Amino acid sequence: MGKLKVAVGKLNFEFPGIVASGIMDETGDSMVRMFKSGAGAVVTKSIGSKPRPGHSNPTFTEVECGYVNAMGLPNPGIDMFEKEIKTASSEGPVIGSIFGGDEKEFAYLASRMEEFGAVAVELNLSCPHAAGYGAEIGSDPEMIVSVVSEVKSSVDIPVWAKLTPNTSSIQALGRAAEKGGADAVVAINTLKAMVICPELRKPVLSNKFGGLSGPGIKPVGVRAVYDLYSSLNIPVIGVGGITCWRDAAEYIMAGASAYQIGSAIGITGPEVFNEINEGLVSFMKEHGYETVKEMVGVAHE
């Protein structure tokens, strides 16, 4: 499995698969379980300044090609999260996902994450279903520059910017993150979506709309990573609908230095990380790749 070691900027991970924010990463024990299942790192649930219950149920529903959710950024607040990070950090690298309403809040949360032992922070600039947060900030390139640069000036750990696909040009968002000094971009967050129940004549989610994740969005994510890789100099981390090693290989060949997995933890289970690790190793053996890095971006050649 040594073949699977990857680097994202100055960070090194044992495996290329990272747990995406919002899935089995709200508690220290859950994160430890994900490391034991073969994840190279874990991105925490997005954490804000105060405890927040998120939207009321229904917050989630299955569709043919994945899930639609509008959790609404539930989280226990940054003060309560110290304990969870400490528990998880003893077993592997933890990346603290944060969401704020402005630059100052992002910078404050990032410095707390650094203090708790996070190896990097991931800025949630892309949640599609929380008023005043996420994509409402991250759809504006100028705001991205401003948030990223403020966070960069307040921490020494790497800063990743997670981007929204609900935009006419994800490359413009990626360039803004790079301009602000981001160490990597993460793409994509969920696609804005809605489910209606015909018999009950209503949108199912309490928030009415939510974000689509899972296998249905994979080609969208692969395209986003491909475009970002060609227009940026910083590493790209791919996420969106990965459920098997072929999906992971697609993202890597599109230009992802590492990838994240979310929905498949529900579809397959935590063991999806180990399964993909094994699949990638045999693919690499058969096709003569010594390292994951050799595969990054080969689809552009």
Place this chain on the structure above:
Amino acid sequence: MNNVVKIIGKTRESHDTFTFDFKSDIPAKPGQFVMVWIPGVDEIPMSLSKTGEVKSITVKGIGEATNALHTMNAGDYMRIRGPYGNGFDLNGKKKILAVAGGVGAAALLPAIAETGCDTVIGARTEKEIILDKQAKDYSNNVWISTDDGTRGYHGNAVELAKEKIISEKYDLVIGCGPEIMLFFLHKACKELKVDCQLSLERHMKCGTGVCGCCVIDAVRVCKDGPVFTSEQLDGLSDFGNRKRDECGCIINLR
């Protein structure tokens, strides 16, 4: 997984509890649950109290969502997701005792129907005892306990279960009820060296193992559970002690 069903029957079980029957050909095991949408109010996990072609949920009115569910009637549509969770593993067990606390009897009724096992149903007082008549349709021995002695054994369900475990020698105890009751039932089963499988509950959102909000230690109640074996429970430090609210903040159970 998503299913819109029509309610075909509504039965009053007690002063505050109703059973809603609906048809669904999706296979379900005893101990599994569904997420039930109450439009404009909430979506909540409910154990199936029947698991055949006609399925049911048995709802005690304890809050806004369950009280809103009580206003539904035969002919109304209900959107459910599921069934979810592992359910009870009843294979190869010859002599089983089911131990229910209050509305926990609903989650055990399909297992009682499938195996005809002996049953203890306990509650605080007589009017809180539910589903004892239905349990008697399948089981020869249905024993009742009430904390205040208004019906049956005067004491709690765990005390009565302990007496029965000693006198009847069971292979397996299955249980559902308030967590403190289950904590002491687990303890009693260990002392008396009998295997147990207990069905737990936590605040749920996705129901399908994605969001992680219902974890006890590192196990997801919705997907890895809701039924846990005695050995699994031994390793769960949160069991009987802590749960998390919808924000993920810790709440002490005692």
